[in-house]
Amino acid sequence: xxxxxxxxxxxxxxxxxxxxxxxxxxxxxxxxxxxxxxxxxxxxxxxxxxxxxxxxxxxxxxxxxxxxxxxxxxxxxxxxxxxxxxxxxxxxxxxxxxxxxxxxxxxxxxxxxxx
Amino acid sequence: xxxxxxxxxxxxxxxxxxxxxxxxxxxxxxxxxxxxxxxxxxxxxxxxxxxxxxxxxxxxxxxxxxxxxxxxxxxxxxxxxxxxxxxxxxxxxxxxxxxxxxxxxxxxxxxxx
Numbered sequence: 001x002x003x004x005x006x007x008x009x010x011x012x013x014x015x016x017x018x019x020x021x022x023x024x025x026x027x028x029x030x031x032x033x034x035x036x037x038x039x040x041x042x043x044x045x046x047x048x049x050x051x052x053x054x055x056x057x058x059x060x061x062x063x064x065x066x067x068x069x070x071x072x073x074x075x076x077x078x079x080x081x082x083x084x085x086x087x088x089x090x091x092x093x094x095x096x097x098x099x100x101x102x103x104x105x106x107x108x109x110x111x112x113x114x115x
Numbered sequence: 116x117x118x119x120x121x122x123x124x125x126x127x128x129x130x131x132x133x134x135x136x137x138x139x140x141x142x143x144x145x146x147x148x149x150x151x152x153x154x155x156x157x158x159x160x161x162x163x164x165x166x167x168x169x170x171x172x173x174x175x176x177x178x179x180x181x182x183x184x185x186x187x188x189x190x191x192x193x194x195x196x197x198x199x200x201x202x203x204x205x206x207x208x209x210x211x212x213x214x215x216x217x218x219x220x221x222x223x224x225x226x227x228x
Contacts, residue, residue, distance in 0.1 A: 004157075036219075043119065043219035044158075044206065090158065101148045101210060101217055102171055105158040 002027050004091050006106035013081050014114045021076040021109050023091030032094035033074045034103065035065055039087040047089075050074065061085070086113045117141070119220035121207050127226045133195040136223045140189070140209030146170075147190050148210075148217065149182060153203040161205075164190060197227045 005024045013019055025031055032051050036044040048059025055067040065076045074091060088110045095102040120139045128134050140147045149161040161180070162172040166187035175182070179198070184190040194201050204224050208217040 041221065043221045044208075044217075045219070046216050049216075092158075095160070101146055101163055101208070102160045102173075103150075103158075103217070104160070107155075107157050 002093060002095060002104050004093055004104055004106035006089075006091055006109050008109045009107070010110045010112070012112040012114060015083050016080050019076075019078045019081045019085070019111070021089050021091075021111070023074045023076065023106060024072050025074060025091070025093045026072065027093055031074075033065075033067060034092040034094075035059065035063070035074075035076050036090045036092060036105075037061075037087045038090065038108075039084075044090065047076070081111075081113055083113045083115065086111055119207055119209050119218050121205075121220040121223045123223055124221065125224040125226070127228065128197055129228055130199055131196045133193065134197055134225060136192045136194075136205050136207075136225070138190045138192070138207030138209075138220060140207070141211075141218055144209035144211050144218075145187065146210040146212070146215070147184060148208040149190070149192055150206040150208065150219075151203050152206065152222075153200070156203075158206065161192075194225070197225075199227050201225060202227045 003026045034049045035047040038044045047063050048057045050057045050067045088108045090108045091106045092103040122137045147164040152158040160174040163170045164184045167184050181193045204222040206222045208219045
C-alpha cells in the first residue's frame with residue numbers, strides 16, 4: 001500500500017540555520033510528490049511539487065526538495081531558516097490510480113525556530 | 116480573490132447529534148475535495164467532486180457521512196449521528212483543473228463530546 005513517512009514529528013532549529021525535513025514514500029510507479037506547509041491559523045499551502053524531470057525542485061519561500069528514487073525520498077531543504085518558517089510541514093504523494101487531488105499525506109513535521 | 120472558505124471554524128457537539136460543515140471553493144474551481152485530520156494522525160482524503168458529481172468517494176469512512184455539492188458551487192459535509200471518533204479537523208480544497216494545485220481552506224475543527 002502507498003504510504004508517506006515523515007520520521008521527525010518535531011524539529012527545532014535556530015534562525016539562520018539550515019533545515020532539512022525528511023520524507024520517505026512507498027509507491028509502485030513514478031510518484032507525484034508534494035510538500036505543503038500549514039502556518040498557525042492558515043490553510044495548507046503548496047510549497048513545491050515533483051512530477052517528472054529535474055530531480056531538484058525549487059519552491060516558494062526559498063524552499064527546495066530533491067527527489068531520490070533509489071532512496072524513495074523527497075526531502076525538503078532551506079539554506080537559512082527565518083522565524084516566519086515556524087509551521088507544520090506535510091509531505092504527500094498522489095494516490096496511484098486516483099485523481100491527483102487524492103493525496104496521501106505523512107503525519108507532518110512541526111518546525112519551531114529559536115531566535 | 117477570495118480563497119477557500121470553511122464554516123464553522125469550530126463546532127462542539129454531543130455524541131449522537133448532527134453537524135453540517137460547509138465549504139465555499141474558489142470561484143470557478145470545478146474540483147472540490149474534502150480531507151480530514153484526526154488528532155495525531157495523517158490528513159486523509161475523503162472525497163472529490165467535479166462540479167456536482169462525486170468523482171471519488173473512496174475515503175468516506177462510513178454512511179454516517181454525507182457530502183453534497185448541489186449546483187456545483189459550495190459543498191456540505193454532514194455527519195449524522197456524530198461519534199467520538201469523528202473529532203478532528205475537516206479540510207476542504209479546490210482546484211481549477213484536475214491535475215492542478217490544490218488550494219486549502221483553514222479547516223473546520225469538530226469536537227464530539
